[in-house]
Amino acid sequence: MQESGEVGRAARGARRGRKNPAAQKSGARLPAAQTPSAARSAATPRRWRRRKEARPTEILEAALAVFAERGFAAARLDDVAARARISKGTLYLYFDSKEALFKAVVRAAIVPNIAQAEAAASDFPGPTADLLAVVLRRLGQVIGETPIGAIPKLMLAEAGNFPDLARFYLKEVIGRGFKLFSGILARGIARGEFRPVEVKDTVRLIIAPMLFIGLWRHAFERHSGERLDAPRFVAQHIDMLRRSLAPAPSAEPRP
Amino acid sequence: MQESGEVGRAARGARRGRKNPAAQKSGARLPAAQTPSAARSAATPRRWRRRKEARPTEILEAALAVFAERGFAAARLDDVAARARISKGTLYLYFDSKEALFKAVVRAAIVPNIAQAEAAASDFPGPTADLLAVVLRRLGQVIGETPIGAIPKLMLAEAGNFPDLARFYLKEVIGRGFKLFSGILARGIARGEFRPVEVKDTVRLIIAPMLFIGLWRHAFERHSGERLDAPRFVAQHIDMLRRSLAPAPSAEPRP
DNA sequence: CATTAATAACTGACTGGTCAGTTATTAGAA
């Protein structure tokens, strides 16, 4: 094995004394267009445009799609570039390395959603079971209907190869998500709306099926006739949770 | 040619004179001792042994470990070989390709367990909730305490790259597992021990947390202080299921 | 029992292809 460090090497290396770029294929006929610039006047097929602002998000979208399908290691940057309608070199104008691109994809996809969910949860007036339902339905939409649902699969697969990304994800996504649901559970228990369950495992039991949606969709669904109807699945999950979190009905009168 | 041998190069000697011996300055370990045959009399550290029968399972174990840590694409066969205490060439005496090795790993790890679970479930006398608990506890052990728990992560990650393996896994593992739990659910509903839930989604809700155990353990646990106590987690899952599958308590007296 | 011959298991240097990352050059924009 080798390395393990982050990032690649220093950026600008002035190494490499080229040979003689022109000499190589001496007699080779020059490709196609002989006239340097004059001949392309009529039908102006522009080869490219400057789009400095639009590129980064386009690249991130393309990269998410390719990573989602192939996984990090098997994804080719040529494919990402092609999908983003640019050349591979252009990728490197915006991202330092494949790894940096991967991290950016994860961050860009996840962070806004987490923050939004936290905000939505913090000032919910009604019953806690309804709050839980709202949050889960929203999460189900994001995972089930956007490419973001592929991120968990990616992270799972690559956690072993990118320890620092794994830690980032643990802290910024899993940790915060965990806190979000822990807070909801605690609220319900404090209000007497939920029975006093063990919080940590219960949160995991709440999250696991949500994870399942993304995993199924992005790993197996295309190979299997079985469709997963995310809203219905989430509804069933919510229903089961309502029942299993309900305080003991007959035996325990409220104090 | 080949003048280096000072001792008797008689027959056994280090022939090894490849074409350009000096070209690669890399870590070419020098051929160690001088007398090839004489020196190995006292403390005979045989360089290797023939172990035709033991190899395949050893290779499979090593491969599972390496694949589990790195994923298929990032795993190096040199690492697998090193872990199995053999050379890379030997791998190819037993498996045709990296892909064939991967498939063999999955098959070897999964198939026996599925069959065993089916057998155990088919003739269970007691209440269906107990049957469900037994099966889940057993599954929790396998996933939580053996390297087999890494397989789901692997399959998830590589389903996109190995369509035929994905289909194999869908059919032989997911399909059969699904049937197993569907049968249990149906049994409970038919006996009036469970309320009449929608089966398909409910089975997914039962399986998802079990999957979660393996995913957590093999992707994140080492990066996070958070231990997952599988038996406790499974117990909590079972408890929640008992509650959420119970028939309506007040309204429905048994006939 | 000691040699020798035959066979099969095993090794590791090597090859060939792939792909991340680099750079000289081109062409759009100002």
Next chain:
DNA sequence: TTCTAATAACTGACCAGTCAGTTATTAATG
């Protein structure tokens, strides 16, 4: 014209897979 986004050809590293050669083991022979 100058500046720079973008390109496309290029390079080097890495690694799956191969194969000529080595070594353990077994069988045959003296």
